[in-house]
Amino acid sequence: MRRTLLESLIRRPVTEAAPAPDEAALQELAGSLDRAARRRLGRSLSIREIDAGSCNGCELEIHALSNAFYDLERFGLRFVASPRHADVLMVTGPVTKNMREALERTHNATPDPKWVVTIGDCALDGGVFAGSYAVVGGVSNVVPVDLHIRGCPPSPAEILSGLIALVTGANHRKRA
Amino acid sequence: MSQMALTDTIDGLKVEAHRPWPRLVVSEAGWRAVAAELPAGRLTLLGLWGERSAAHMAVLDEDTAEIAVATIECPQGSFPSVGALHPPAIRLERALHDLYGLIPEGLPDDRPWLDHGCWGVRHPLGDRDNRDPKPPPYAFLPAEGESLHQIPVGPVHAGIIEPGHFRFTANGETVVRLEERLGYAHKGVDSLMTGAPLGKAARLAARVSGDSTVAYGLAFARAVEAALEIEAPPRAAYLRALMAELERLANHFGDIGAICNDASFALMHAQCGILRERVLRAAHACFGHRLMMDRVVPGGVSCDLPAEGAATLRGLLDELRRVFPRAVNLYDNTASLQDRTAATGVLRAELAHQYGAGGFVGRASGRAFDARKRPGYTPYDRLDFDIARFEAGDVNARVWVRIREVEQSLDLVEQIVRRMPAGPIKVETGGEGRNAEGMALVEGFRGDVLAWLRIDDGRVANGYLRDPSWFQWPLLEAVIEGNIVADFPLCNKSFNCSYSGHDL
Ligand code: SF4
Numbered sequence: 017m018r019r020t021l022l023e024s025l026i027r028r029p030v031t032e033a034a035p036a037p038d039e040a041a042l043q044e045l046a047g048s049l050d051r052a053a054r055r056r057l058g059r060s061l062s063i064r065e066i067d068a069g070s071c072n073g074c075e076l077e078i079h080a081l082s083n084a085f086y087d088l089e090r091f092g093l094r095f096v097a098s099p100r101h102a103d104v105l106m107v108t109g110p111v112t113k114n115m116r117e118a119l120e121r122t123h124n125a126t127p128d129p130k131w132v133v134t135i136g137d138c139a140l141d142g143g144v145f146a147g148s149y150a151v152v153g154g155v156s157n158v159v160p161v162d163l164h165i166r167g168c169p170p171s172p173a174e175i176l177s178g179l180i181a182l183v184t185g186a187n188h189r190k191r192a
Numbered sequence: 193m194s195q196m197a198l199t200d201t202i203d204g205l206k207v208e209a210h211r212p213w214p215r216l217v218v219s220e221a222g223w224r225a226v227a228a229e230l231p232a233g234r235l236t237l238l239g240l241w242g243e244r245s246a247a248h249m250a251v252l253d254e255d256t257a258e259i260a261v262a263t264i265e266c267p268q269g270s271f272p273s274v275g276a277l278h279p280p281a282i283r284l285e286r287a288l289h290d291l292y293g294l295i296p297e298g299l300p301d302d303r304p305w306l307d308h309g310c311w312g313v314r315h316p317l318g319d320r321d322n323r324d325p326k327p328p329p330y331a332f333l334p335a336e337g338e339s340l341h342q343i344p345v346g347p348v349h350a351g352i353i354e355p356g357h358f359r360f361t362a363n364g365e366t367v368v369r370l371e372e373r374l375g376y377a378h379k380g381v382d383s384l385m386t387g388a389p390l391g392k393a394a395r396l397a398a399r400v401s402g403d404s405t406v407a408y409g410l411a412f413a414r415a416v417e418a419a420l421e422i423e424a425p426p427r428a429a430y431l432r433a434l435m436a437e438l439e440r441l442a443n444h445f446g447d448i449g450a451i452c453n454d455a456s457f458a459l460m461h462a463q464c465g466i467l468r469e470r471v472l473r474a475a476h477a478c479f480g481h482r483l484m485m486d487r488v489v490p491g492g493v494s495c496d497l498p499a500e501g502a503a504t505l506r507g508l509l510d511e512l513r514r515v516f517p518r519a520v521n522l523y524d525n526t527a528s529l530q531d532r533t534a535a536t537g538v539l540r541a542e543l544a545h546q547y548g549a550g551g552f553v554g555r556a557s558g559r560a561f562d563a564r565k566r567p568g569y570t571p572y573d574r575l576d577f578d579i580a581r582f583e584a585g586d587v588n589a590r591v592w593v594r595i596r597e598v599e600q601s602l603d604l605v606e607q608i609v610r611r612m613p614a615g616p617i618k619v620e621t622g623g624e625g626r627n628a629e630g631m632a633l634v635e636g637f638r639g640d641v642l643a644w645l646r647i648d649d650g651r652v653a654n655g656y657l658r659d660p661s662w663f664q665w666p667l668l669e670a671v672i673e674g675n676i677v678a679d680f681p682l683c684n685k686s687f688n689c690s691y692s693g694h695d696l
Contacts, residue, residue: 030466065352069377071692073402073483075352079446080472083465097350112695113310114376115355118347144395148380149316169402171482 031087035173037181060092064102068119069112074136074169086172093179099125110138110145111152123159131162140164198258202226210629211418215261223264223272230278236548239642240284241656242292244318247271257566270295280547280663293318306375317383333371335361347376354691365676370669377695385655390490393652398485400657401693406439407636409488411643416490419630419647420623427615428492429570434608435484437601442471443637444594447688451591454681455532463519474508492618505609520595533588537671537683547667550639550660553687556582556589563635575607587686623650659693
């Protein structure tokens with residue numbers, strides 16, 4: 017049984033070619049990566065995800081990054097359980113007031129140098145939830161943000177090309 | 193209650209222009225009389241919500257599938273607590289108090305629920321009270337006893353999970369009590385809806401819980417249509433059902449994989465991840481969005497199936513029917529997996545009925561309620577499908593409900609594609625100048641979603657959206673008792689309650 021299933025899994029490899037780094041993301045990053053960062057990152061990044069009150073749509077697509085089609089780990093990108101092991105904080109949601117303190121604390125617990133990447137339109141400026149008594153509206157109102165990946169939710173391919181831009185950003189800037 | 197029509201048993205004044213089910217304004221005695229039917233098991237609580245100076249409760253007679261809303265005016269700012277008689281209402285009343293400031297008299301737990309003291313205002317939807325913007329500090333339930341220890345977890349978790357706080361009281365390995373604290377994802381959807389034009393309100397509804405965006409879009413749209421006495425065209429009804437079944441398939445694949453992953457069986461997780469991705473890609477090919485957000489709109493749907501849509505869906509069905517049975521076989525024949533899921537996290541049937549637990553949580557514990565069948569809505573009355581029902585109430589039964597529902601949804605997609613009528617996909621809503629109320633109950637993947645709306649001249653004057661998780665989260669607390677701490681993730685995944693949908 018296990019063999020037939022494995023065969024069905026690997027008979028046709030489903031993993032796709034890497035998307036190109038997102039051009040807009042590269043530009044946004046140009047200012048935020050320095051040489052020290054590049055040295056520390058190499059081509060590997062540890063990501064800590066934090067849901068600051070999303071609708072969970074963005075989480076679904078972040079989850080999808082680990083499926084066999086996108087296979088995030090082949091790019092040296094992996095999700096870690098503790099902010100203390102993270103290079104990157106990946107934040108979703110409009111930052112509810114009830115999550116503000118937890119976001120700040122997680123940011124403080126992440127060692128420098130670190131980068132903050134937001135996923136989704138909510139995290140950019142509150143999205144459809146902007147203006148509510150219950151949301152701060154936009155992650156950059158709480159912690160400094162290096163890269164916004166837009167969409168509602170952005171597709172896994174869009175998230176992936178944003179992240180690839182993050183790891184290749186420094187080189188790109190040197191060439192430019 | 194089946195001898196008499198539900199509305200005859202509720203003593204009150206019927207409100208005009210509330211559709212499709214009646215709403216009655218009741219006296220205090222009338223309110224208490226309806227509330228008393230709940231613990232007796234003669235009625236099931238479907239929802240409880242407020243407005244500035246009134247409280248509403250929606251109830252269901254499970255024998256006849258009749259639904260009614262009882263309303264109590266609260267000129268003094270209070271009403272008799274339903275939670276005092278019927279525990280499933282407690283959190284709803286705590287939330288109602290946080291948002292509107294009305295006092296449920298006699299509520300046994302008067303701690304705030306959604307209000308964590310961070311809003312800068314109390315009772316944001318009632319008469320705003322800015323004098324003392326913070327509720328008193330939150331006190332967790334005390335736990336005393338020798339050798340008990342507490343384990344607090346969250347609101348930020350180790351994985352990619354929504355925010356919430358769990359406090360375990362354990363005796364060695366065994367959980368003596370779990371206390372949930374939710375509300376971290378509270379975004380103030382009710383207040384954003386108030387006064388919003390229908391289009392904007394529909395986009396908000398579609399973002400209450402992203403995994404159920406089709407179900408919420410549909411519940412909202414059907415409530416609007418009920419209020420305004422319009423009907424989506426037949427083709428739109430079929431397209432809506434198609435999207436709803438694709439959403440159910442995608443979520444069930446995701447859940448089955450995630451549950452097995454928490455039982456340390458990564459192969460199933462990988463396999464189910466592929467199946468889920470295939471569904472989302474087909475959804476994107478057919479409707480231009482992987483989660484199909486904003487595709488269901490009041491009056492119909494916003495986009496039609498492309499010319500190659502039927503072929504895409506047939507290809508999807510072929511692939512899923514080829515691979516899924518092998519995955520099921522694998523689940524069934526892996527003893528180490530069954531070891532973890534069987535007899536773990538057992539939900540007793542009485543509790544499932546008492547809470548009116550919907551979806552796989554209820555159906556794995558003998559409560560076979562499915563809003564697609566009863567009260568029912570089109571086009572499901574013209575489609576063949578069965579309700580999956582199991583009795584064991586354990587993690588394993590919740591997996592099997594999902595497996596059977598995947599099979600049913602595959603059949604439903606096939607029937608829908610085959611019978612899809614031609615014609616328009618949308619009618620104008622035309623709510624200008626009208627004042628009306630509408631309500632809908634729609635079966636999402638995790639259970640029945642309730643939407644209630646008051647529409648005033650093309651805008652939402654009041655709105656309430658009730659996620660199935662309201663009646664499932666409290667049961668998770670019950671089932672974990674006596675299990676080991678290490679089995680919590682497994683129990684939790686098998687429930688897969690929504691944080692965002694609950695916190696709103
Ligand atoms: S950006 Fe869209 S999908 Fe993501 S959390 Fe916000 S509403 Fe949900």
